[in-house]
Amino acid sequence: MNKIAFLGGGNIATAIMGGLLENGYTGKDIWVADPDEIQRQKLNEMGVGVTSDNAEATAGADAILICVKPGQVKMAATSIVPLKPGQLVISVAAGINTTSLRTWLAHANLVRCMPNTPALIGEGMLALFAENDLSKAARSLATELMSSVGETRWFEQEHDLDTVTAISGSGPAYFFYLMETLIDAAMTLGLDEQSARHLVLQTALGTAQMAKISPHSPAQLRQNVTSPGGTTQAACKVLTDQGLQSIIEKAATAAQQRSVELGKS
Ligand SMILES: NC(=O)c1ccc[n+]([C@@H]2O[C@H](COP(=O)([O-])OP(=O)(O)OC[C@H]3O[C@@H](n4cnc5c(N)ncnc54)[C@H](OP(=O)(O)O)[C@@H]3O)[C@@H](O)[C@H]2O)c1
Structure with a gap:
């Protein structure tokens, strides 16, 4: 050894x-x-x-x-x-x-x-x-x-x-942030904290495991669970209209640039 x-x-x-x-x-x-x-x-x-x-x-x-x-x-x-x-x-x-x-x-x-x-x-x-x-x-x-x-x-x-740092290095914080905001939303909508946390964490875990073992892309898996006129579509429309994709892109770019700066110091 x-x-x-x-x-x-x-x-x-x-x-x-x-x-x-x-x-x-x-x-x-x-x-x-x-x-x-x-x-x-x-x-x-x-x-x-x-x-x-x-x-x-x-x-x-x-x-x-x-x-x-x-x-x-x-x-x-x-x-x-x-x-x-x-x-x-x-x-x-x-x-x-x-x-x-x-x-x-x-x-x-x-x-x-x-x-x-x-x-x-x-x-x-x-x-x-x-x-x-x-x-x-x-x-x-x-x-x-x-x-x-x-x-x-x-x-x-x-x-x-530097890009790795922005994606997988800082990535856990992005997912924690999403969990945090979804727990807050669940409580705003009337659930108690324990239930909100349980629902959000198990959903995050199950979703990650499903995405990992599936032959389909996350984009395809999202489409598969989004029926026209349904609840998921109503939520995803708000996320798209409010510019989620551009926010995530800007966030990752900011992390990458910061990594470059820190590497020079
Ligand atoms: N933790 C993570 O998840 C993570 C993720 C990505 C990258 N990293 C990288 O991993 C590195 C370590 O992070 P960490 O969270 O494990 O840090 P940490 O818990 O602070 O451990 C560093 C240890 O090294 C000791 N040390 C300081 N100077 C030393 C020297 N000259 N020779 C030998 N040992 C010395 C420190 O002692 P003192 O406390 O007495 O100074 C401390 O016990 C960092 O560079 C970080 O960028 C960590």
């Missing part, structure tokens, strides 16, 4: 470690470095090796996952130089590009990953990017590791990760 090291043992690292432990890795295969003693104690309870020394955690690792906040990446990366040529580094930090990572790590064997929050419950969408020179074996190791908390997809252009 490969030896895996984590720099940073917070939310996303804990989720990935949990996924690895459920998928054949043992505590002996995993080392995590985190400066926070309370955090290290929690991680120790998962059975993985813990240390406050980044270089100690990464010394014998085949893959190193950088799971610190974007503003902490430079310090974490420079603390593990020099790396061995075969070691694979995967960074999940939002907005930190591979050019910066290559410079700070003095290392080219690396992958940039953009996860989203459902990864915390093993249902993430994880976008991956690497330069063309990354080996097939390294790509498949990255896919294997990140698949432990969700579905993975590789992108060929690094700038696509």
Whole structure:
């Protein structure tokens, strides 16, 4: 089994470690470095090796996952130089590009990953990017590791990760927002909060599962449940007339542009 090291043992690292432990890795295969003693104690309870020394955690690792906040990446990366040529580094930090990572790590064997929050419950969408020179074996190791908390997809252009950030990265918030407003609407129309929440959440879950397993597009599925002159059509007419499509497009564009700006700062 490969030896895996984590720099940073917070939310996303804990989720990935949990996924690895459920998928054949043992505590002996995993080392995590985190400066926070309370955090290290929690991680120790998962059975993985813990240390406050980044270089100690990464010394014998085949893959190193950088799971610190974007503003902490430079310090974490420079603390593990020099790396061995075969070691694979995967960074999940939002907005930190591979050019910066290559410079700070003095290392080219690396992958940039953009996860989203459902990864915390093993249902993430994880976008991956690497330069063309990354080996097939390294790509498949990255896919294997990140698949432990969700579905993975590789992108060929690094700038696509700004769009990924706008769609799957920020996407959970859009769906939460829709749930929130539908719960509010249900209560305005007279339902109690518990009933409104139950109806909305199960409808969201069932709809997502149906869209995922169906051979039809969401557009087709929507048409299938919209009878002429019916209730769904009455609601969808309001959404269309009020410009839902343009609002969503503007929102995604704003997120993409913000991601580009943050990547430059
Ligand atoms: N959570 C998500 O769903 C999600 C989604 C997409 C992307 N990400 C990315 O994942 C990264 C981590 O997010 P998170 O939510 O897991 O953050 P987090 O819970 O704050 O975890 C980061 C951990 O790293 C530790 N740390 C700080 N500096 C370090 C260093 N130099 N070496 C080793 N460890 C260090 C922090 O300790 P201190 O608290 O003491 O600083 C903290 O325990 C971020 O870059 C974020 O962009 C997360």
